Amino acid sequence: MIKKQLIGIVTVLSLILVLTGCGSSQSNGEPENLGEELNYTITGIEPGAGAMGLAEDTIEGYENLNDWDLLESSTAGMLTELGEAIDNEEPIVIVGWNPHWMFASYDLKYLDDPNGTFGEDENIHTIARKGLEEDMPAAYEVLDRFSWETEDIEAVMADAQEMEFQEAASKWIDANQDKVKEWTDGVEKVQGQELELVSTPWDSERASGEVAKQVLEQQGFEVTLTPVDPAVMFQSIAQGEGDASVAPWLPITHGSFFEQYKDDITDLGPNLSGAKSGLVVPSYMDIDSIEDLPAK
Ligand code: PBE
Numbered sequence: 001m002i003k004k005q006l007i008g009i010v011t012v013l014s015l016i017l018v019l020t021g022c023g024s025s026q027s028n029g030e031p032e033n034l035g036e037e038l039n040y041t042i043t044g045i046e047p048g049a050g051a052m053g054l055a056e057d058t059i060e061g062y063e064n065l066n067d068w069d070l071l072e073s074s075t076a077g078m079l080t081e082l083g084e085a086i087d088n089e090e091p092i093v094i095v096g097w098n099p100h101w102m103f104a105s106y107d108l109k110y111l112d113d114p115n116g117t118f119g120e121d122e123n124i125h126t127i128a129r130k131g132l133e134e135d136m137p138a139a140y141e142v143l144d145r146f147s148w149e150t151e152d153i154e155a156v157m158a159d160a161q162e163m164e165f166q167e168a169a170s171k172w173i174d175a176n177q178d179k180v181k182e183w184t185d186g187v188e189k190v191q192g193q194e195l196e197l198v199s200t201p202w203d204s205e206r207a208s209g210e211v212a213k214q215v216l217e218q219q220g221f222e223v224t225l226t227p228v229d230p231a232v233m234f235q236s237i238a239q240g241e242g243d244a245s246v247a248p249w250l251p252i253t254h255g256s257f258f259e260q261y262k263d264d265i266t267d268l269g270p271n272l273s274g275a276k277s278g279l280v281v282p283s284y285m286d287i288d289s290i291e292d293l294p295a296k
Contacts, residue, residue: 043078108280123249127266143216173215190219192220210225234257
């Protein structure tokens with residue numbers, strides 16, 4: 001009788017242990033194994049991205065991450081890894097941001113960032129070289145007025161999944177003449193003045209850069225749009241090689257570049273609000289904060 005009771009107690013105890021997950025090796029939210037499953041690695045993007053600098057700061061700034069690695073890759077490579085992890089319901093930590101379609105395509109969440117290395121929401125700004133206002137007042141005026149909403153940039157980005165950015169931008173311009181008029185009404189047209197826009201290679205900036213380019217072309221400018229690394233973008237505007245950009249993410253993602261060049265650049269303020277970058281995981285992972293990532 002006592003033996004039977006003992007066996008019963010032991011069975012119940014083991015059941016509780018199994019149910020609470022002790023000693024098992026399931027993939028989701030298993031604190032003991034999570035670090036190993038992630039190979040103590042954050043899946044990053046292009047090494048020149050501002051968000052990669054912030055990811056490095058995060059690894060340094062959070063004690064639990066000090067021995068973690070940041071994988072340099074490309075946006076396309078990161079998205080492939082993310083898609084594969086989600087197909088297999090495996091854990092992954094990526095360098096993520098929005099506006100981007102990753103949040104519409106997958107169920108994702110930002111990890112809380114109590115130290116604020118990635119910060120809160122930020123804006124995408126328009127910057128110009130010193131002297132542009134005097135040299136090309138009509139271009140400066142349109143660029144200064146250029147501002148739109150998240151749903152606008154996302155509409156262009158979504159269309160660009162099925163067509164060229166150029167076509168997606170002109171489709172948006174045709175459908176949003178009211179906004180375009182706000183940027184151009186009363187601004188004198190020019191004839192063939194050359195204007196150099198610099199931008200970065202991510203989808204959000206391919207969208208905004210192409211829209212700005214085409215609107216300025218309608219005003220008579222001959223516009224070139226060159227995608228470069230954020231560091232080169234700031235440098236070229238500061239040196240006056242590029243005329244303007246609608247691509248800087250401030251004050252956080254590109255904050256260090258801006259600090260370096262701010263005396264030689266004119267900041268025309270935000271053209272879009274509600275951008276964000278951070279460490280991002282699939283929603284099925286049980287962790288909520290960067291501090292929940294296990295130390296190596
Ligand atoms: N991003 C998208 C870029 C800016 C736009 C967040 C990947 C970056 O420099 O990190």
